[in-house]
Amino acid sequence: MSEPRAESPVTIDVSRLPATVFGRWDLGWWGTMGFVVIEGVTLFICLVPYLYLRRNFDQWPPPGTPRPDSAPFAAQVGLMLLSWVPARCLDRAARRFDGPTVRRWLVVLAVFVIAFAVLRAFELQALHTRWNADAYGTTTWIILLMHASLIVVEVGEVLTMVAIFYGHRVTERHCSDASDVAAYWYFLTGSWIVLAAILVLWPRL
Amino acid sequence: MTDTVATPIEPPARVPTDAELRELERTWGDRPGLRGWLATTDHKRVAARYLVTAFVFFLLAGFASVLMRLQLARPEQTFVGPDLYNQLFTVHGTAMLFLFAAPVMFAMGTYLVPLMIGARCVAYPRLNAYGYYVYLLGGVVLWGALLANTGPDVGWTAYVPLAGPDYSPGHRADVWQVVVTYTEVASLAGAVVLIATIFKLRAPGMTLNRMPLFVWTMLVMAFIVIFAMPWVATGSTIFLGMDRLVATQYFNPAEGGDVLLWQHVFWFFGHPEVYLILLPALGMVSSIVTTFTRRPVFGYPAMVLAAVATGILSFGLWVHHMFAVGLPQLAASFFTAASTMIAVPTGIQIFCWIATIASGRPRLRVPLGFVLGFVFIFVLGGLTGVMVASVPFDLQAHDTYFVVAHFHYTILGGVAFPVFAALHYWFPKLTGRMPNERLGWWTFWLLFIGVNAAFFPMHFLGLEGMPRRVYTYLAATGWGDLNLLATVGAFVMTAGVLVFLVNVAWSLRAGAPAGENPWDADTLEWSTSSPPPPYNFAVLPVVEGRSALWDRSGRAPIVTGLRSDMREQLVTTALDARPSYRHLMPNPSLWPLAAAAGTGLLLFLLIFTPWGIVIGGIATGLAILGWAWPTRRHEAEELRREREAA
Numbered sequence A: 001m002s003e004p005r006a007e008s009p010v011t012i013d014v015s016r017l018p019a020t021v022f023g024r025w026d027l028g029w030w031g032t033m034g035f036v037v038i039e040g041v042t043l044f045i046c047l048v049p050y051l052y053l054r055r056n057f058d059q060w061p062p063p064g065t066p067r068p069d070s071a072p073f074a075a076q077v078g079l080m081l082l083s084w085v086p087a088r089c090l091d092r093a094a095r096r097f098d099g100p101t102v103r104r105w106l107v108v109l110a111v112f113v114i115a116f117a118v119l120r121a122f123e124l125q126a127l128h129t130r131w132n133a134d135a136y137g138t139t140t141w142i143i144l145l146m147h148a149s150l151i152v153v154e155v156g157e158v159l160t161m162v163a164i165f166y167g168h169r170v171t172e173r174h175c176s177d178a179s180d181v182a183a184y185w186y187f188l189t190g191s192w193i194v195l196a197a198i199l200v201l202w203p204r205l
Numbered sequence B: 001m002t003d004t005v006a007t008p009i010e011p012p013a014r015v016p017t018d019a020e021l022r023e024l025e026r027t028w029g030d031r032p033g034l035r036g037w038l039a040t041t042d043h044k045r046v047a048a049r050y051l052v053t054a055f056v057f058f059l060l061a062g063f064a065s066v067l068m069r070l071q072l073a074r075p076e077q078t079f080v081g082p083d084l085y086n087q088l089f090t091v092h093g094t095a096m097l098f099l100f101a102a103p104v105m106f107a108m109g110t111y112l113v114p115l116m117i118g119a120r121c122v123a124y125p126r127l128n129a130y131g132y133y134v135y136l137l138g139g140v141v142l143w144g145a146l147l148a149n150t151g152p153d154v155g156w157t158a159y160v161p162l163a164g165p166d167y168s169p170g171h172r173a174d175v176w177q178v179v180v181t182y183t184e185v186a187s188l189a190g191a192v193v194l195i196a197t198i199f200k201l202r203a204p205g206m207t208l209n210r211m212p213l214f215v216w217t218m219l220v221m222a223f224i225v226i227f228a229m230p231w232v233a234t235g236s237t238i239f240l241g242m243d244r245l246v247a248t249q250y251f252n253p254a255e256g257g258d259v260l261l262w263q264h265v266f267w268f269f270g271h272p273e274v275y276l277i278l279l280p281a282l283g284m285v286s287s288i289v290t291t292f293t294r295r296p297v298f299g300y301p302a303m304v305l306a307a308v309a310t311g312i313l314s315f316g317l318w319v320h321h322m323f324a325v326g327l328p329q330l331a332a333s334f335f336t337a338a339s340t341m342i343a344v345p346t347g348i349q350i351f352c353w354i355a356t357i358a359s360g361r362p363r364l365r366v367p368l369g370f371v372l373g374f375v376f377i378f379v380l381g382g383l384t385g386v387m388v389a390s391v392p393f394d395l396q397a398h399d400t401y402f403v404v405a406h407f408h409y410t411i412l413g414g415v416a417f418p419v420f421a422a423l424h425y426w427f428p429k430l431t432g433r434m435p436n437e438r439l440g441w442w443t444f445w446l447l448f449i450g451v452n453a454a455f456f457p458m459h460f461l462g463l464e465g466m467p468r469r470v471y472t473y474l475a476a477t478g479w480g481d482l483n484l485l486a487t488v489g490a491f492v493m494t495a496g497v498l499v500f501l502v503n504v505a506w507s508l509r510a511g512a513p514a515g516e517n518p519w520d521a522d523t524l525e526w527s528t529s530s531p532p533p534p535y536n537f538a539v540l541p542v543v544e545g546r547s548a549l550w551d552r553s554g555r556a557p558i559v560t561g562l563r564s565d566m567r568e569q570l571v572t573t574a575l576d577a578r579p580s581y582r583h584l585m586p587n588p589s590l591w592p593l594a595a596a597a598g599t600g601l602l603l604f605l606l607i608f609t610p611w612g613i614v615i616g617g618i619a620t621g622l623a624i625l626g627w628a629w630p631t632r633r634h635e636a637e638e639l640r641r642e643r644e645a646a
Helices: A027-054 A068-096 A099-126 A134-166 A172-204 B017-029 B033-037 B043-072 B082-117 B123-147 B170-198 B214-246 B259-293 B299-316 B318-325 B329-341 B341-359 B364-386 B391-397 B401-431 B438-462 B481-512 B591-605 B612-628 B632-645
Strands: A011-013 B558-560 B566-570 B579-584
Touching: A027 A134, A027 A172, A027 B170, A027 B214, A027 B259, A068 A099, A068 A172, A099 A134, A099 A172, A099 B591, A134 A172, A134 B033, A134 B612, A172 B214, A172 B632, B033 B566, B043 B082, B043 B123, B043 B481, B043 B591, B043 B612, B082 B123, B082 B259, B123 B170, B123 B391, B170 B214, B214 B259, B214 B299, B214 B481, B259 B299, B259 B318, B259 B364, B259 B401, B299 B329, B299 B341, B318 B329, B318 B391, B318 B632, B329 B341, B329 B364, B329 B391, B341 B364, B364 B391, B364 B438, B401 B438, B401 B481, B579 B632, B591 B612
Parallel strands: A011 B558
Antiparallel strands: B566 B579
């Protein structure tokens, strides 16, 4: 998107400037990115003990604990990758201020994010350990649950957006907010793809 | 290089009418009464509360230290028993670091940054208010717990296994871990607000390389917060808290856990913490030195790069707190080198200030006096820092009073003195009254003498082997006289703080009216009234140079077209501050308070049960729903803007 401007030699008349912009031009986007960084750092911190405490064990997972089943993780990753399509469509519709289309894609994303939450329960089962069993169980459970907390928040956010888009007159500002939902979506799903790869592949190395 | 550049301040290019001013007042002002007071999102009112709250916590933490000094004044006293002593030193350290040092910087930043960059508000006013309320609740929980004899007693570092479930039954350690998280949530919210404010709300013309140094240091501080504070929040509430609440095994060696993991996680936050409270203080010093030498600070690019370098390097030193745990020699050498290296950017800044003072026309007023005191005390703290960065020395001095002396010199010199300098310097802007100069000098000398009397003897006590965190010692150790001197010093410091409070009370009533710019300073906050109106600037400023007021030519273009009947804020581009779009800011709301109450409930319940996450999470979620739900007024304003733009 080209940068909006309004300048003249004597006055800077800002009344002609746009009232709504998208992406990094938008103030709201900076807040979203701030929380993306904080949450990304937090997920990384949860991963650190998983890597650090590994050296206390000869085997990983420890003897008696099977390796995590890969099927639920693969299904989750596949679903998340697939969800990038509606996320992208949502973003494009929002940037066109196409309220009805945004509304529809928000419903699709709501279905996806609820599916993520359901699949998370299967992923927890697939670990074959408990949070209090040993350091392996602790670190894997906490990684899954911390990311699950982001999914829960996203369920709330997307459902709220759906309610706003169906219950109110859609403003340009709402469209910009919907575009930020898409930006956050890539973080929510992308971060899990990395974490799932570590949790599933490392025990198999 | 130019010498002194102070020039008379030009009057605003366009004088707004009374009707416009009244409309701006109506638009940006708060509703009267308690509801308006609680719902305010005015960054100045929120910051003033932050400041007062942080200062109250400072006084309480100082009182705890006076009690400890009374106990240690003579050997084998029984004034304070070991159990209460453990709580006092833990609460003192926790409050000073988490409830005073970082929050007071946020308070100053939240108040000053929008004014310094020519904005009408912060980027996310509601998030800002939310952060304050969460912080306040954290402080109430800590001091309430101490009053209930449940104050944390595991040291401000809460090392495991001492703080773990086996050695700290009961809820004292739980109080520590949630209080830390209260303050970190507040700080993280504040950091996001500051970063977006600084990058996106600068007045036209204020390119990054024209930003005041204080704003630069707040920006670096906010980035440090974002990368450092999640470590202690996650480490305390998730790792330590869950080990205590639901028997996770992070720190249990029997199940593959590791107690050293805590030290790594804690200090990966803890060392940057020192710099995140120090950097804004250095920014304050730069503002004061500029004003009282009447010339721009020497070496602006070097100062900016030094601040950024300090922020980056601060993440590479954490292991120097762990030299005594037994490290591979290569790691110890690396962290010794890194610890020594961070003295370089700090040294650059100190040399730049000295050059500024030497080449300017210094006016020795109270704020500059505190700055000179800061240089003296902080340099001493820095030098002992270089000493303890050396592994052989550190192994001898570790956990002795030498370290207590070192970090008090660093933090009192590097934070408290600049903060007192700043409070005297910006007092006229905050209150509209000049502080009393004579009382200011009394405060300075009492604090300067008190700090040195209290903490210099501790170097010798440490070298003689007195361990920290002991509630008493035997007479035969011969430590009595130096401890008595330290206690006398603590009382002298207390007297200094009391004189400061008298000064505040007196100046609020009888101080001379300050006017817009009593110090003839160069930054934008001094171009609006004292105290500033709710909308900060009637006419948005345009910046022509690094010293926004001194560099005014009177020929700068003026900003027109921003609505005064709605909370419109001009948003500019991140690097060059070119006008980008008009953002409609949210109106005041009680929802941030409700969301903070939900978060407070979550963390409070986590002291006792993991279900706090569910109960508090639902409460917070509902409040955030109310927060985000579009109000009729806001929606109508948005639609009106859209219609008119079309």
